[in-house]
Amino acid sequence: MFLFVSYIQQQKDRQSREIMISNEQVGLMMMNYKTQTGALPTKRQLDAMIDNYIKEEISYREAKKMGLDKDDEIIKRRLSQKFDFLQTDLTEIPTPSDEELQQFYNKNPSLFRTDATVSFSHIYFSTDNSADSIAKQRALVVLQQLKQSNIQRAPEKGDRFALQYDYTDQTITDLQQNFGDKQILQELFKEPLHTWVGPYQSGYGWHLIYITKIDSATVIPFASVKEEVKTQYIDAEKTKQHKEFYDELSARYIINRAYLDTK
Numbered sequence: 001m002f003l004f005v006s007y008i009q010q011q012k013d014r015q016s017r018e019i020m021i022s023n024e025q026v027g028l029m030m031m032n033y034k035t036q037t038g039a040l041p042t043k044r045q046l047d048a049m050i051d052n053y054i055k056e057e058i059s060y061r062e063a064k065k066m067g068l069d070k071d072d073e074i075i076k077r078r079l080s081q082k083f084d085f086l087q088t089d090l091t092e093i094p095t096p097s098d099e100e101l102q103q104f105y106n107k108n109p110s111l112f113r114t115d116a117t118v119s120f121s122h123i124y125f126s127t128d129n130s131a132d133s134i135a136k137q138r139a140l141v142v143l144q145q146l147k148q149s150n151i152q153r154a155p156e157k158g159d160r161f162a163l164q165y166d167y168t169d170q171t172i173t174d175l176q177q178n179f180g181d182k183q184i185l186q187e188l189f190k191e192p193l194h195t196w197v198g199p200y201q202s203g204y205g206w207h208l209i210y211i212t213k214i215d216s217a218t219v220i221p222f223a224s225v226k227e228e229v230k231t232q233y234i235d236a237e238k239t240k241q242h243k244e245f246y247d248e249l250s251a252r253y254i255i256n257r258a259y260l261d262t263k
Contacts, residue, residue, distance in 0.1 A: 018254040020056050021050060026259040028054070050257075055246060058253055059083040087245060093237045096230060102222060104233045109219045111232050118188050121211040122165060123158035125199065125206040131253040132205075139199035146196040150209055159206070169215070179203055189214060221245045 018234050032036050033041045041049065059080035068082050096104075105112060123142065125135040148236065155165040163178055170178075175185050180203025191197045192212055199206040 017252060018256055019054055020256050021259055023051065023259045026050065032159075051261075052240070054250070056080045058246070058249055062249065067068050067206050069186055070220060072173070075114075084242075087242065088238060091238050091241050093241075094236045096233050101226065101229045101233055104236070105222050105225075105229045108232070108236075112220045112229065114220060115168040115173070116139055116174075116189055116217040117213075117215045118211060119168045120188065120209050120211045121153045121155075121163075122167075122210070123155055123205065123208040124161040124165075125208075126159040127205040136201075139208055140142075143196055143198060143208055146208065152194075152212075158208070169213075179207075184209075188246050 026046070030040055031051065031112065033045070051233045056077065057080075060083070063080065063083035066083070066086075068086070105199065123139070125139045126144075127135045130138075139158070142154075145157075151168070155161070167174075167178075170188075172185060177186065182200075182202045184200040184207060187197070187200050188209065188211065191209065193211050193214065196208050196210050198208040200209060201207075219249065
């Protein structure tokens with residue numbers, strides 16, 4: 001009888017620690033992703049979704065063990081979040097020394113860098129009422145005219161543009177929002193100043209560009225961003241400890257990736 005009870009207890013313990021990811025669950029993840037984005041996830045994206053599901057399930061079960069679900073009719077995701085928030089709150093990071101902050105600053109210059117910016121004027125050539133090749137050819141003709149003049153701004157030589165003709169201190173993010181993720185983004189920070197260049201394609205059509213200023217990205221001096229360095233350092237340490245905690249917690253669970261079973 002003792003052996004039988006012990007066996008039953010072991011089975012229950014195993015079941016409580018086993019997380020099953022079935023083909024049906026993976027298929028549902030893929031369909032939900034496609035519904036939201038219009039395309040199926042890549043293998044890397046799918047693996048990330050599955051890992052997130054496992055992390056969420058572990059958080060959910062641990063939260064229930066801690067009684068965080070008592071008198072609280074909330075969904076599993078919320079319980080997982082409560083468990084995560086609790087662990088984050090319990091994570092105490094010792095106040096870093098100036099030397100530690102300086103080392104973190106030196107190792108992560110991209111976190112404390114100003115964005116490169118560009119200022120320019122442009123002439124727009126629409127593809128709405130003509131073929132793409134025709135709009136580009138029109139731009140090339142105007143470009144030759146401008147190279148023989150001292151004109152620095154000539155929007156009237158092209159088509160009417162829905163946005164601005166002149167832009168000041170634009171970052172890559174600004175340009176993506178205004179022109180789309182097109183060829184024009186790759187060229188604006190490369191071309192010489194004070195001369196007409198192009199034509200370059202955007203999400204709207206073709207453009208001739210006259211660049212007046214380019215400011216390169218620069219790292220802000222440590223003394224000016226010391227408090228921000230401290231904030232970033234603490235966030236990074238919390239993220240590191242949180243991952244180590246979950247790695248240790250995950251080792252206690254049996255992850256059954258049934259979706260990989262080819263039988």
